[in-house]
Amino acid sequence: MKARSIRALTLGFPNVGKSALINRIARKRVVESARKAGVTRSLRWIRLNNGIDLLDAPGIIPPDLDNQKSALNLAICDDIGEAAYDLDSVAREFLRIILKLHTNPVSNISLEQISKRYSIDFDKNFKDPDQWIKLASEKHTSGNQRRMANKLLEDFRTQMLGKICLEVPSEF
Ligand SMILES: Nc1nc2c(ncn2[C@@H]2O[C@H](COP(=O)(O)OP(=O)(O)OP(=O)(O)O)[C@@H](O)[C@H]2O)c(=O)[nH]1
Ligand SMILES: [Mg+2]
Known part of the structure; x- marks a missing residue:
């Protein structure tokens, strides 16, 4: 049986560099990345050639950010x-x-x-x-x-x- 890809996702506050990290790992611009919050708007899988799949995700803010x-x-x-x-x-x-x-x-x-x-x-x-x-x-x-x-x-x-x-x- 073929080994399944390793799957990982980036998760965190908006505009902290999640997409930039994926581009760096992929060594090319595979996802949009810019200096403002809310650039990534939907989930997107990126298949790397080395058996790793990365999921770029929109930034998240805790819903109970009451501080x-x-x-x-x-x-x-x-x-x-x-x-x-x-x-x-x-x-x-x-x-x-x-x-x-x-x-x-x-x-x-x-x-x-x-x-x-x-x-x-x-x-x-x-x-x-x-x-x-x-x-x-x-x-x-x-x-x-x-x-x-x-x-x-x-x-x-x-x-x-x-x-x-x-x-x-x-x-x-
Ligand atoms: N100085 C510095 N800037 C970085 C680094 N990583 C990312 N950035 C910059 O941070 C900004 C935001 O990067 P993104 O990759 O779009 O951030 P994101 O977390 O995907 O943002 P959302 O999609 O809005 O959630 C871009 O201008 C990047 O160039 C880093 O290690 N150092
Ligand atoms: Mg992003």
């Missing part, structure tokens, strides 16, 4: 489809997080670097996220606050604001 802090961090990191959250509020919450965590060196947040990037000094009364987004949008997105919110999050996601940690161990 809003985790949900917020996932949205900031682009690990939740954009349709599921309000971009403007998430960007404002992101600002609140950096303003809170920047004093902790573990977070690796440089307010100076961020202030320089957008030419807005956090120390000069721009500690209110609404005010910050408003001013930043006037400087960078022709007053369009939604586009500014998107820009801020994209800059974080592409590490233009540095390698920031959104969570720090509690003992620090």
